[in-house]
Amino acid sequence: MALNNKVALCTMAEQLVELNVTGMHCNNCALSIHKLLEKKGLNNILVDFAGEEVKFSNNSTVQLPEIIKGIEQLGFKVVDDPALHVPKFYEQVENKFVFCAIFTAPLLMHMVLPWHALHMPMVQLLLCLPVFIVGCLHFGKSAFHSIKGGVPNMDVLIFIGSTSAFIYSLVGTIQNLGEQYQFYETCATIITLVLLGNVFEKRSVNQTTSAVKDLVKFQQVNANRIIDGTVEVINSRDVRPGDILIVNHGDKVPVDGDILEGTAAVNEAMLTGESTPVDKVKYDKVIGGTIVQSGNFRMIATKVGSNTVLSQIIELMKKAQAAKPPVQKLGDKVASIFVPAVILIAAITFTATYFLSDAGLQKSLMNAIAVLVISCPCAMGLATPTAVMVGLGRAAKNGILIKGGDTIEAVASTKFVVFDKTGTLTTGKFSINDIKVEDGVDLEHIRGIITAIEERSNHPIAKSLVDGLKGLPQTKLILKSATEEKGLGMRAEDVNGNTYFLGTGKTANEDDFNLSLYKNQVLLAQIAIDDTIKPEAATLIAQLKNMGIIPVLLSGDRKNRCLKVAKTLGITEVHGDTLPDEKLSVIDIYKQKGKTVMIGDGINDAPALTKADVGVSMNDASQVAIQSARVILLNTDLNSVVKFLQISKHTLLTIKQNLFWAFAYNVIAIPVAALGFLNPMVGALTMAFSDVVVIGNSLRLKRKRLD
Known part of the structure; x- marks a missing residue:
């Protein structure tokens, strides 16, 4: 297998490897791969099911082909590029659903139509068999490998439930036991409805990662390179530092660089969220992916490939989506023991119904199958990551780059926002x-x-x-x-x-x-x-106060100048004449009183940004400040601060709503099914859409009002 995977040497004994893995559809899938790689002795493991990426460092004797084989044995597929990978016709879940639906429809129709042929056991067996085979290949293979990997997934429950119904019906057909043993439609309907749920789930998860995919599209452009006085069109991936490029009206800037000649108005909305074009002249820097709205220029490429600003933002967002908030740990812990627990409950349900009541074998089996197919660990696994992905995506489109999903929870109950003065509350133009x-x-x-x-x-x-x-x-x-x-x-x-x-x-x-x-x-x-105070600073301070947050001014500038700015803006807590080590002490004092966010832009702010619960850096800040911060405001408009706090608050609220639904659904549905109040087919339908409810609630974040 020839793979275009990223492999980088970190030390003499360690490799950093990145694999593109398709077929993961929830956090349980990610846990299966994570556990496999841990068993192989790999380090720094990062599995992102939505981004279809697996990263790890290999400092052992395990060979890459062996690792890839192990991942594929779990039921996933390692590919060169997920964007270019087209699954075979029969591997696509949409086609599996359509195929199964064609055979399942007549089986369901026999329940309402008096046609004699549809009631014949052999006809029902022949209609159900193709669906059951698809179910075995789709769910059975995944179930087997997940058990083998030590992390049983939802497919185990679906496979056991559908197989139980099929075998029960097959025995009844072979022994000619009558209609009360014919539950082929239950088997086929379970498989078909869960496949339908997978179709919706796949499409919904794709929508949650649209922000990163939109940014990736900005990279997929051509460049006009000048060589020996002639212009050749090449892919932006082939541009090298030092190449001279021509960018015309309507073009996307292919890579980062400096303008050598010409002028243009450049739309940097994809980077800052600000739609007003920025005028660029000779010697100005331009960013790859931005769009030339008018004018043209000749530029020299300075940063290409993974070194461009856009590539680093994309990489940062991928890492952020994979960073788990503490609230997710509960969901992950429950999901990891969920499947064995449900199987145990189903077994107890069967045993209790059969031996402690007069319900008989048929009713006992149907109750147990209902328990299996209505249970949904995936809803718990999807509750947090989908909300985080949408929240981070909305923040990115507003020019707010959040370095980790865990940052969202860290600012949820912010009590203090500490501002540096120069370049943060003021323009920085002296x-x-x-x-x-x-x-x-x-x-x-x-x-x-x-x-x-x-x-x-x-x-x-x-x-x-x-x-x-x-x-x-x-x-x-x-x-x-x-x-x-x-x-x-x-x-x-x-x-x-x-x-x-x-x-x-x-x-x-x-x-x-x-x-x-x-x-x-x-x-x-x-x-x-x-310098002058930013025009939006006063509004920001007023909004923070309305949100119950206390603004604080912390600056190395003279105390009297700090007091002057603070008085103008309505800030009552002021610390001036502070050196970097003194700023650390001040931040530490506020952290003891409550969650503290620090916003700054200079080298002298870097230690305080690191010390605070969450450090926020302005885009035009020093590189040290940007590296120290957990949030970067690509748009220097201070209103982004409130937008960031609002997005974080509503993202955490969405996570809690999702987890409540996932837990409540299972807590209520499983006992109802165990007591025999739920038909297995209704259970399968409900389970199929429980994931969609969770993802749909997360997708509301895209357009939800935040005030």
Whole structure:
């Protein structure tokens, strides 16, 4: 088998492997594969049934073909690419259902029509046999391998129930025991209705993963590459770093890169959720998958393949969908012991009905079969992951990237939202109000030092300083090195060995000047800078208060400036002049009082983002802040914060609703079936649609009002 699976070497002894596996339809399937891989001694196992992916690291002597064989023996199939894999006609569950329905319909009709032929045992046997064979191949194979793998699944119950009805009827036919032994229609109907449920379940699960699939479609584009003055059309997967590409009006940008020539308005809605096009000019960065609404440009490819922003977002979403919230552990635990428990209940039902009442063999068997076919462990297995997938997808379409499904539960009862000031509540676009130089120091020389140092930083303040001094007279300075210190500023050394420090801190002694420049530890100048509050910040703070959440301002900026911003926005809890280690202490205090979310954007925020229950980073934040956060706001509009909290709240609510339905359904349905109040065919129909109810409730999240 030639497989296009991803295999990466991690160490000399360890491989990271990713397999595409089809045929998984609920969490029980994922548990079967997970248990198999654990038995083989594999590590870092991740099984995503909806994304049809299996990942693990192999540090043992187990060969990949042996692992693939084990997975396929469980009844699943390892393929090159699920998107390109087309199952054989007879393997498709829709075709199995149609085939079975054709034979099941006449069997059901004999119950209402007086046609003599339909009442003949041999005719019913011949009509039921093809359906039973399909059931054995579909459910029996899966049931056998799931038991062999140590995680019995729902198919075990369906197989036992349908086989019991078939064998009971077959014995009655062979021994000519009469109509009271003819239950071929029960056997066929159970199989057909459960296949119908599988059809709906498959389509519904596909809808829950539509967000990731929509993003994948953005990757499937062609690129116009320039080679020796001619343009050739290639697949975006074949683009290499350094390639020169032409992107025209209406095209999708094939990969990440920088514009070399031309201008365009680019729709970045797939990335940020913001539909207003962004104007791009020479030297601006463009992201693969975004759409050129007007204009055209020539670009150089900088990031391709798995290194593009879009690929990393897709990978992040897949990992997030597989990350289990704590609330799922209960469902998983029950689902793992559910099937053996139901078989035991069915056996007790048969025994009790047969020996303790006058119901007889027929009634006892039908009650036991009803217990088997109405039970549904899949509903419990689907309750959490489907809701998480839809919730994460809705968040992504609103420009909110959540790194883990467990994050959703972590913010459900948020009590405090702690904000950094600069670049979070404020625009981060600073203007220089004044530069105060010390006696005997040349202003142009100061400007040159500031520009040389701040060009080496990505901090919003640094970028604003460089932009603000651009075009003004200044004496250039050549630096040998420059380093950024968290929460303090920049340290540098020029080619002559002079050392410089430019930054904030508790040494500044004048309220209007919040940056100081030192040369060889001697003060050269003080700089007064200021930025503006984001227009939506006040509305956000008011909304948080209405939600019962306490907003907190935590910043390394001067205390008086923090108080000024806090007063404007209505924030009463303020912590200014804080260094990174002090921010950790403040976050720790709030965490002891209740669930705490931290929102920031700078390197100095990274430790606090990690320390908080949930760290939220702005898209234009430093890379360190983005890596430290569990949530990234791709759209810098602060309204995304409320949207994130609302989506998380309603996703958790949906999970609880799903779990309640799954548990309540089984708790009520199983005793009703055991007491003989439920026909097995009605039980099969109810079971077939119990999964659809759970998935349908999850899909409501796509369009549900969140306020």
